[in-house]
Amino acid sequence: MVAxxxxxxxxxxxxxxxxxxxxxxxxxxxxRARDEANDLLQQTFxxxxxxxxxxxxxxxxxxxxxxxxxxxxxxxxxxxRRRPESSLDDERMAExxxxxxxxxxxxxxxxxxxxxxxxxxxxxxxIELHWFAGLSFSEIGECLGLTANAVKVRAHRxxxxxxxxxxxxxxSIPLPE
Amino acid sequence: xxxTPSTKTRSARRSHRDRTVECSEIRDSLLRGVAPGGxxxxxxxxxxxxxxxxxxGDTDLGQELSxxxxxxxxxxxxxxxxxxxxxxxxxxxLRAWLCSRSTPARAILAVxxxxxxxxxxxxxxxxPDFAVYPVPRMALVLGVYVCxxxxxxxxxxxxxxxxRREPIALAIVFLCLPxxxxxxxEAATSFEPHFxxxxxxxxxxxxxxxxxxVASIVIALWLLDRSDGLARASLLLLAACAGxxxxxxxxxxxxxxEPFHLIVGHASIGFAWLLVxxxxxxxxxx
Numbered sequence: 001m002v003a004x005x006x007x008x009x010x011x012x013x014x015x016x017x018x019x020x021x022x023x024x025x026x027x028x029x030x031x032r033a034r035d036e037a038n039d040l041l042q043q044t045f046x047x048x049x050x051x052x053x054x055x056x057x058x059x060x061x062x063x064x065x066x067x068x069x070x071x072x073x074x075x076x077x078x079x080x081r082r083r084p085e086s087s088l089d090d091e092r093m094a095e096x097x098x099x100x101x102x103x104x105x106x107x108x109x110x111x112x113x114x115x116x117x118x119x120x121x122x123x124x125x126x127i128e129l130h131w132f133a134g135l136s137f138s139e140i141g142e143c144l145g146l147t148a149n150a151v152k153v154r155a156h157r158x159x160x161x162x163x164x165x166x167x168x169x170x171x172s173i174p175l176p177e
Numbered sequence: 178x179x180x181t182p183s184t185k186t187r188s189a190r191r192s193h194r195d196r197t198v199e200c201s202e203i204r205d206s207l208l209r210g211v212a213p214g215g216x217x218x219x220x221x222x223x224x225x226x227x228x229x230x231x232x233x234g235d236t237d238l239g240q241e242l243s244x245x246x247x248x249x250x251x252x253x254x255x256x257x258x259x260x261x262x263x264x265x266x267x268x269x270x271l272r273a274w275l276c277s278r279s280t281p282a283r284a285i286l287a288v289x290x291x292x293x294x295x296x297x298x299x300x301x302x303x304x305p306d307f308a309v310y311p312v313p314r315m316a317l318v319l320g321v322y323v324c325x326x327x328x329x330x331x332x333x334x335x336x337x338x339x340x341r342r343e344p345i346a347l348a349i350v351f352l353c354l355p356x357x358x359x360x361x362x363e364a365a366t367s368f369e370p371h372f373x374x375x376x377x378x379x380x381x382x383x384x385x386x387x388x389x390x391v392a393s394i395v396i397a398l399w400l401l402d403r404s405d406g407l408a409r410a411s412l413l414l415l416a417a418c419a420g421x422x423x424x425x426x427x428x429x430x431x432x433x434x435e436p437f438h439l440i441v442g443h444a445s446i447g448f449a450w451l452l453v454x455x456x457x458x459x460x461x462x463x
Binding site: 012013016017020021024038041042043045046047049050051052053054055064065067068071072075078079109111112113115130131132134136137142143144145146152155156159160162163166 | 200201204225226227229230231233237238241242244245246254257258260261264268273276277278279280282336337338339341342343403404405408409
C-alpha cells in the first residue's frame with residue numbers, strides 16, 4: 001500500500017489480486033446478486049485509491065481495507081431498505097454464473113449461507129471476518145470499533161447460533177429481525 | 178539400569194507443553210481438514226468459547242464451515258480488475274484531486290474557507306454593536322457554532338477506513354441548535370438598534386445573505402467528500418455544517434436580537450440547505 005501511495009501502479013494490481021477474492025466472497029454471501037457484489041468490490045478499491053494518502057504505514061492493511069468494505073456494505077443495505085422494490089430475501093441468491101467447483105461444494109456453500117441468514121447480523125459479521133476472511137479477533141475489533149474481548153463474545157454467540165441453525169431443528173429457527 | 182532423559186529432551190518437552198495455541202491456528206487446521214489436538218489445543222479450547230463451538234461435537238461446525246469455504250463460484254479477477262482500472266483512470270479533475278488529499282489536508286481546507294469568511298465579516302461587515310456586545314455571550318454563541326462546524330466537518334470527511342457509526346443524532350442536534358440559541362434571552366447592551374426594514378425584508382435579507390455565503394462551504398465540502406452520491410448521514414451533516422457556518426457569520430454581522438427574526442432569518446438556513454441538498458440528491462438518483 002505504501003508503494004501504491006508512492007506512485008507504483010503495479011502495487012495496486014497486486015493488492016487487488018491478494019484481497020479481492022476474500023472481499024468478494026464476504027460481499028457475495030450477503031448481497032447475493034453477483035453484479036452488486038462486484039460493484040461494491042470495485043467501490044472498495046476505488047475508495048482505497050482515493051484514500052491512498054490516508055494510509056498510515058504503521059497500521060495493518062487488512063483491517064483497513066475490510067473496514068472500507070464493511071462501511072460500504074452497510075451503506076448499501078441502508079439504501080436498499082429505503083427502496084421499496086428491493087428484496088433481501090433468500091430468493092435473490094443468484095445461481096453461479098460460472099462453473100462451480102463442484103455441485104456438492106456449492107450445496108455446502110449455499111446451505112451455510114442459509115444458516116448464516118439465521119444468525120444476528122452483528123454476530124454474522126464477526127463470523128464472516130474471522131472464518132472466511134481470516135482476521136484475528138483484534139483485527140476484527142479494529143474493523144468494528146470494538147475490543148478483542150467483545151469480538152470474542154460475539155463470535156462465540158454467533159458460532160453457537162450457527163450450529164443450531166445448521167442442526168436438525170434448523171427449519172424451526174426464524175430469521176432475525 | 179534406569180533411563181534418564183537428556184536435558185535437551187526435557188526442555189523440548191517443557192517448551193512443547195508451554196506452547197500457547199492461537200485461534201488462527203485452530204481455524205487454519207480445520208480449513209486444512211485436520212482435526213486439532215494435543216494438550217495445548219485442549220487448554221486453549223477450555224479458555225476460548227468461540228473455538229470451543231467450532232470443535233464441539235466432532236468438529237461439526239468447523240467441518241461445515243471448511244466445506245463452505247471451499248465452495249462458491251469461480252472468479253474472473255482479470256475482468257473485474259480491468260473494469261476497476263477503467264474507473265480509476267476516470268478519476269481526473271478538481272474533485273478527484275481534492276478528495277484524494279489526506280483527511281487532515283481536506284479538513285484544513287474546509288475549515289480555512291469558514292475562517293476566511295468569518296474574518297471577512299469581522300473586518301468588513303461587523304455588526305454595529307460589536308464593540309459593546311457582551312464578550313461572554315458572543316464567545317458562547319460563536320463557540321457553539323464553531324463546535325458545530327468542526328464536528329460536522331470531522332464526521333463528514335472521516336475516512337471509510339475507520340470504524341464509524343452514522344452520526345445522525347449529532348447532525349440533528351447541530352441543525353437545531355441555532356433555534357435553541359435564538360430563544361435565549363436577549364443580551365443586555367447599551368446599543369439602541371434602529372431597523373428600517375419590515376420584518377419580512379429583514380429576515381429575507383439575512384436568510385439570503387447567510388445562505389448565499391455558505392454556498393461556497395457546501396460546494397467545497399461536496400468536492401472534498403469521497404463518497405459517490407450523498408448518503409443520508411452526509412446530507413444531514415452538510416446541512417448542519419452550512420447552518421452552523423451561516424449562523425456564525427450572521428452572529429458577527431447582524432445586530433437584530435429579536436427571536437423571531439433569528440429563527441426565520443438565521444436558524445432556518447440549515448433547514449433550507451437540507452431541502453436543497455435532498456432535492457438535488459433525489460434528482461441525481463432518479
